[in-house]
Amino acid sequence: MPETREPQNENPVVVLARWQDRLKILVHKVKVWVEKAGWRTRTIEKPMNDRNLGRHTVPVLLMEKDTVEVALNPVSPLVSGAEGAVDLYLVPAYDDIASLYFEGGQWVIHYALSADPLETHSVIESEALPLSEETIIRVLNAIVSHAA
């Protein structure tokens, strides 16, 4: 997990606009990367009601390959130590696969490596890597291979 940092005191409208822009770019990038790797995708808009940001929508990217379905699900721009968090869940149970944090001007993927990636609570190791085509595909492929 990122280190704790002072909470943001920016105008919520600005925070939300920047968050939605970041998500739009993130979802587009990941969509392009995973489709190249043979994943089918669909983007939906998820309504959210945040105490600080009010009602708004964010994009959720659904990805599917070989009976494995994964959701890239935005959590919030207001998190400790980062300027936003997005979770990667295994659908339909919403088991945690990885979390993406926007840190230092880039997305970083925190991936809990476990003895069995589908068993998210026997974590034996974790790593944080800058998000790239290689890292996201590596994480997704690990899930597919363990689900097979």
Place this chain on the structure above:
Amino acid sequence: MPHNRFEWIDRLKFVEREHRVVATAIARLRLAILEGLVRTPDGTTPRDLVAASENLETTYLVRLWAEFETALLSYYRDLTGDPEAHIKATDLVNTLAGVRRGRAIADEVRAAVHEVREYRNSLVHERTDPAPPVGLVEARSRLVTHQCFPGRRSPFPAARADSRKTPDGK
């Protein structure tokens, strides 16, 4: 009340996350007390802290079920068009299990949800025949799996419809 499935799923995930945060906080408080860095809050004893730790997961499981049941009732009221409709939790789970576009929720998914319900009931009602325990993470997994299916607004069947044919070829 939200009607979007993702909002409800988020609420279940938030319960799980909150539990993780509070469990960590309690563990750290216990350690700090053991090390003599802090004392238990006024009017409490270390026994209360132990009890808080021991009961934490089941407390959150009861809350998780409450969120789930509220979500199902919301779907049910939406489906029936009756905002005041009431239905037993058992019937709610079974009724909404049958309304995924052309496909019923697998029996094992429904059975797994009932196991959570039974365990929650045994916690709340202190039954003499307690149900087998279900951990919070496992319970969330089962409830969200069920949550992904019922109703008519799920994005998942729509996503599948783009890429797969349903059994009846539609």
